[in-house]
Amino acid sequence: MKKILLLGSGELGKELTIALKRLGQYVVAVDSYHDAPAQQMADEREVINMLDGDALDAIVAKHQPDLIVPEIEAIRTERFYDYEKQGITVVPSAKAANFTMNRKAIRNLAAKELGLQTAHYRYANTLEQLKEAIEIIGIPCVVKPIMSSSGKGQSTIKSSDDIEKAWEYAQKGKRGDQTEIIVESFVDFYAEITLLTVTQRNGETLFCAPIGHRQERGDYMESWQPALVKPEDVEEAKRMAAAVTNALTGAGIWGVEFFLTNKGVYFSELSPRPHDTGMVTLAGTQNFSEFELHARTILGLPIPEITLERAGVSAVILAENEGSNVDYIGLEEALSFPRSDVRIFRKPIARVNRRMAVALAYDKIGTDIEEIKKRAIEIAGKIKVVVGSGI
Numbered sequence: 001m002k003k004i005l006l007l008g009s010g011e012l013g014k015e016l017t018i019a020l021k022r023l024g025q026y027v028v029a030v031d032s033y034h035d036a037p038a039q040q041m042a043d044e045r046e047v048i049n050m051l052d053g054d055a056l057d058a059i060v061a062k063h064q065p066d067l068i069v070p071e072i073e074a075i076r077t078e079r080f081y082d083y084e085k086q087g088i089t090v091v092p093s094a095k096a097a098n099f100t101m102n103r104k105a106i107r108n109l110a111a112k113e114l115g116l117q118t119a120h121y122r123y124a125n126t127l128e129q130l131k132e133a134i135e136i137i138g139i140p141c142v143v144k145p146i147m148s149s150s151g152k153g154q155s156t157i158k159s160s161d162d163i164e165k166a167w168e169y170a171q172k173g174k175r176g177d178q179t180e181i182i183v184e185s186f187v188d189f190y191a192e193i194t195l196l197t198v199t200q201r202n203g204e205t206l207f208c209a210p211i212g213h214r215q216e217r218g219d220y221m222e223s224w225q226p227a228l229v230k231p232e233d234v235e236e237a238k239r240m241a242a243a244v245t246n247a248l249t250g251a252g253i254w255g256v257e258f259f260l261t262n263k264g265v266y267f268s269e270l271s272p273r274p275h276d277t278g279m280v281t282l283a284g285t286q287n288f289s290e291f292e293l294h295a296r297t298i299l300g301l302p303i304p305e306i307t308l309e310r311a312g313v314s315a316v317i318l319a320e321n322e323g324s325n326v327d328y329i330g331l332e333e334a335l336s337f338p339r340s341d342v343r344i345f346r347k348p349i350a351r352v353n354r355r356m357a358v359a360l361a362y363d364k365i366g367t368d369i370e371e372i373k374k375r376a377i378e379i380a381g382k383i384k385v386v387v388g389s390g391i
Contacts, residue, residue, distance in 0.1 A: 001026055002299060005063055007050055008071030009038030011345040011355070012274045012291075015282065016071070017041040019295035028063050035348045038071075050075040051177070060088070067091055067298060071273055073101045073147050091298045092199065092250025096272045099248055103146045103182050106270065109247060116240050116267040119259075120185040127167045133183040134163060140186040143167070144218075145174035154218030156186070187266055189259035193227050194277045195234075197241040198293050201251040201300045205242050208286060208293075209308045210234060212369075213277040217353065222376065223277035224313045224369050225285045229260065236265045244270060253278075253294040276355075282343060283312030283360040311369055312362035313376040317342075319350035323387025326350050328357065334382040337375060339363055342383065356385045 002025050006013050009029040014037035017027050021041065029042035032049055039045040044063075048055040053076040060068070060083060068083055069091045080094035090097060099105040104123060110116045119142075122133035134141060134157065143166040145153040153173020155166045170181045192215070196208035212227030213220045229237075241256040244267070255275025259266040278290035287307045288296070296303050319326075326348065334342050341360040350356060359380035361372050 002066040003028065003063065004067045004069055004298075005060065005065035006030060006038055006042065006069050006071060007056075007075050009036035009042070009045075010071060011037050011279075011343075011347075011358075012276065013038035013071040014041055014345065015279075015289070015291040015343075016069070016274060016294055019289070019291040020299075023295055023299065023301070025295075025299070028065065030059060032074075033348070037345045037347060040346060052076070053079050069273070069298065070097050070101075075101065077101050089298075090250075092245075092252035092254070092272050093248065096248035096250050100270060100272045101147060102178075103144060103269070104180065106244075107182065110244055110267050114243050114247060116243065117264060118267050119187045122183045123180055124183060125180050127164065130167050130181065130183065131163060137183050137185050142184045142186060143170050144182050144184070145170045146178050146180045146182060148173050152218070153181075187259045187261060189261045189266070191227065191229070191260040192268070193229060193237065193258050193260060194223070194275050195237045195241050195256045195258065196275065196278050196281075196290055196293070197238075197245055197254045197256050198297055198303065198306070199245050199251050199254065200297055200303065203302065205245065206303060206306050207238050207241070208278075208281070208290070208306055210237070211275075211277050211280060219353075219355070220277050220316065222313060222315045222373060223280045224311070224373060225280045226308060226311065226365075226369075228369075233260055233265050240265065240267050241270075248272065251297050251300070253290055253297060255290075277314075279343075279358050280312050280314040280360070282358070283310075283314065283341065283362040285310055285312040285362065308365065310362050311365050311367050311372055312360065313369065313372045315359045315361075315373075315376040315380040316355050317357035317359060317380045317383050317385065319352060319354045319356050319385040319387075321385075321387050322349075322351050324349055325388050326356070327386050329384050329386060330382040334359065334379045337361070337379050340375065340379050342379065350385055350387050357383060359383070 009031035124130040209226040213223040257268040361376035
């Protein structure tokens with residue numbers, strides 16, 4: 001049995017904790033607030049500000065974990081190098097955590113060192129620098145904080161009137177204390193995909209079937225697997241994913257995002273952990289969900305193969321209001337649909353447009369994905385998040 005310190009305890013961490021517990025592991029779930037989703041499943045819980053390096057050190061010293069598994073960006077990741085020197089395994093590695101928690105580091109690695117095709121980009125630390133960068137990049141363009149998650153702080157500039165609002169939104173949506181932003185040229189893509197990539201300690205790199213997704217406000221609304229992608233584009237995405245994960249080192253699952261364009265495949269971003277769009281794998285689309293794959297990989301357990309078992313779609317269920325005492329109505333009607341499921345995250349606080357649950361629909365391989373998508377969206381629409389009631 002391994003003791004695992006999970007840094008970040010949201011819905012992705014909750015499903016990972018369940019997968020780890022099924023494999024007999026001991027999980028300490030850490031977050032900045034009480035009763036986060038993964039804490040409800042873990043053996044122990046801690047509540048700290050993970051951007052406080054001293055507090056992070058104290059938690060590591062207290063629990064002496066075998067593995068440290070980051071689930072969010074807002075962590076003092078530079079401390080990870082010291083933890084590795086102490087003999088603690090950081091998942092997938094201290095280097096990977098530090099690079100991928102920072103869009104500047106990962107973009108420089110992908111574009112400059114590895115030569116992967118990316119959008120044109122510039123960095124800015126002030127509103128004036130943003131305006132200068134846009135002069136070079138052009139409009140339309142995309143603005144993102146160097147450090148954020150789930151699309152927070154991300155916006156598209158369509159005219160000069162949007163520049164100041166984009167700067168303010170990026171500063172509001174950033175995680176941590178870095179004010180720097182990245183400005184990217186707008187990529188004329190016809191599809192976005194996530195390629196879940198599994199790097200093993202003792203084994204070859206494995207790839208899941210491509211996952212398609214649709215975004216609003218920089219956050220995914222629906223995801224589906226398999227995404228229909230030209231074979232040559234799949235192979236190019238695999239080549240890019242293997243190159244960047246190999247450079248970052250370590251074992252685990254990675255959510256590698258790509259734009260598909262008429263000019264080829266563009267590398268976009270990656271996360272060194274289960275990806276939100278990968279929640280579609282909870283619909284049984286694969287022989288192992290992304291969380292089961294991550295659990296096996298970080299424990300050094302074998303994965304004989306990854307197989308596509310059926311087609312599936314996930315559709316998010318968002319809160320419409322802010323408040324506590326969260327409850328859900330419409331569950332009985334939602335679960336009356338055939339070949340469906342719902343996962344409620346049980347977050348203790350609701351905020352407008354916060355992801356609170358996910359609807360899942362599935363069918364046999366070859367079924368029109370648009371039909372499955374309609375069903376998933378309809379299921380999601382049956383459930384309403386209410387506040388001010390419940391226990």
